[in-house]
Amino acid sequence: MYLKEVKMNFIQPCTADSTRIRFKAKFSSDISEILPYINTVVKDAIYNKKIQSLTIRKEFRIITIYGMNLAVSKAVNESEAYEIMDLVKDLVNNTYKRKDEIEPLYEMREKPSTLEVYKYLPKLNCKKCGEATCLAFASKILSGMQTIKKCRPIYEETNKENLDKVENMLQVMGYE
Ligand code: SF4
CATH class of the missing domain: 1.10.15.40 (Electron transport complex subunit B, putative Fe-S cluster)
Incomplete structure (x- = not known):
């Protein structure tokens, strides 16, 4: 398996909305190389080549994948946090499996002024x-x-x- 483990680092309330949580998790290996491929697969993802990050919005939730970490804000609760970690792990591993069929996309789709x-x-x-x-x-x-x-x-x-x-x-x- 390409990405073996996603481990929770911390959970805390969101700065601006204390009814929701933010959390960070650590990857067992560096997955930077796969980010441009996920950028192709997830049509509305935002890839930032400069800082090697890829963000996916899931309704109000903001899921940002870095080379070695995952940072999520506005998750509903702790059990949802673990579901998101599994989802990201599957996304990374499934994309890696199909890597040879995917044309990587290095562009950032949108950037505020x-x-x-x-x-x-x-x-x-x-x-x-x-x-x-x-x-x-x-x-x-x-x-x-x-x-x-x-x-x-x-x-x-x-x-x-x-x-x-x-x-x-x-x-x-x-x-x-
Ligand atoms: S100059 Fe503007 S941006 Fe900087 S601290 Fe003051 S209010 Fe904030």
Whole structure:
């Protein structure tokens, strides 16, 4: 078997929606090489070559597969978390089995613009993230040089809805 084991690392409530859970799991081997093949098989997957990640949306759930890890947010409960782990393991192994018949796809199907990320930021230009403006921060996030966690104002209660939206957008692209 190509991928032998998927092991749970941790489970915790989602940042913006505490009624749902997020979790991380570790793979027993590096599966990076198979990600472009899964990108072909799953028609609406988002593959990010730069950080070697592939994201699949299952209704409201966001499932991101990295070379050595799995990160999932908005899962319903712990038993669903284990079902998702099995599902990913089967997807990886079945794709690997059919690898020779599949043309790998290295392109990212969709990518939000700087302005799309910017619209959910607090727009305070307070520089707490280390950038001169919120727009510069949005641009750095998309190039993988910044993380949303550096913007403390967005974690305030009044920005909860925007945090949820921007986190979803970034998680879909494989950024944590
Ligand atoms: S910390 Fe947030 S609000 Fe302040 S400049 Fe950076 S992105 Fe804008």
